[in-house]
Amino acid sequence: MSADNPLYQRHLSSAREATEQQSQDLLEHPSYKLAFADNDFLMQDELRHVRLQLEYLKPQLILEQHQINATVVVFGSARFVSRQQAEQMIAVAQTKLTQQPDAVALQQQLREAQRQLKNSVYYEAAAEFSRLVTQHSKDCPDSSLMIISGGGPGVMEAANKGAYQAGGQSIGLNIVLPHEQKPNPYITSEFCFRFHYFAIRKMHFLQRARALVAFPGGFGTLDELFETLTLLQTGKANTVPVILYDKSFWNRLINFDMLVEEGLVKAEDLELIQFVDTPEQAWQAICDCYQLGQSL
Known part of the structure; x- marks a missing residue:
């Protein structure tokens, strides 16, 4: 068939289009994606260990780059x-x-609002405590401590807010x-930062921690508190x-003395815990532990 034949030209054109389409299909196929840019690949069960590592490394490298090594x-x-x-x-x-x-x-809405007003003392106390910590860090950079919270609302928000109002930085x-x-x-x-895995998030809470302050809270607060106490008790x-x-709240919630009386923990294990009733007392406990010389 002559090269000038229209049928031949249409055949060549169709062949080129088919080849180009095939090349385009290859470029768009999932197998061609770079591994680290392929979400479907990364989300497979077999890649969970990689996701865990990435989730640990991202905050780790950023905090190291900013030389943050001491948190509350x-x-x-x-x-x-x-x-x-x-x-x-x-x-x-x-x-x-x-x-x-x-x-x-x-009527129920009003009662809930009144309860929120009563409990708002914890929000305000958390903000004031964080303000005290952050103000010290600004005044004494050689012994600075950065506030770290779970990043959400409530006491978490108050903690970050106190640091913000003091003109400092904080982690969420x-x-x-x-x-x-x-x-x-x-x-x-x-x-x-944002996490999928609770375990990695918990590691970052405690890795640089110089103190932990627990205000009243529910299951999440208790989970973090008792995991921390277990790690300290076991030397991990x-x-x-x-x-x-708020000593009265915690003693009403948990009978710590009963744990000792029943032989479930040692008496000295309770020495891991300190109770305070004001933001100033909480900050003073940290100052006393590390001899920061910031008596209030």
């Missing part, structure tokens, strides 16, 4: 709100009740949850102050 961990309920927010909740509930005084749901270790958590706005941008972590805020 703040735990507590994600459900507490600031005094201002609680007062606004009460005002809204009262306004609605004046219009529908017999509405049971609105967010976690992927079924009901998506978003970072509170007071975390320092370059130290706002260096001894650091574990400070429980």
Whole structure:
């Protein structure tokens, strides 16, 4: 067939198009993706160990680059709100009740708002404690300590907020949850991390910790508290102050003395715990431990 024949030219054109399409299909096929850019590949069960390593390394390298090696961990309920927010909740509930005084749901809403106002003392205390820690760090950079929280709302937000209000930096270790958590706005941008694995997040909480302060909280707070105490009790972590805020709350929640009486822990194990009732006492306990010379 002559090269000038129209049928031949159409055949060549179709062959070129087919070849080009095949090349394009190869470029777009998942197998051609770079391994580290292929999410479907990385999310396989067989790659879990790689994901764990990556999740550990990202915060690790960033914190090392910024020479952050001493932190104060703040735990507590994600459900507490600031005094201002609680007062606004009460005002809204009262306004609605004046219009529908017999509405049971609105009565419950008012009681919840009043409870939030009572518990807002923990939010405010966490913010003040973090402010004290951060102010010291600004004044005494050679013994600086950076606040680290779980990155979310409640006491976590208050901790980051206190550092922010003092003009300092703080860390937030967010976690992927079924009901998506978003970072509170007071975390320092370059130290706002997000985790899928609780285990790696916990490692970063304690790896640089010089103290842990636990405000009242629920299952998450208790999980972090008792894991820390177990690591200290068994010598898997260096001894650091574990400070429980509001002695009456913690003694009402947990009968620590009963654990000793039943032989479940040793009496000296309770020496791992200190109770405080003010932000100043919490900071003083850390100062006394490390002889920071910042008496309050």
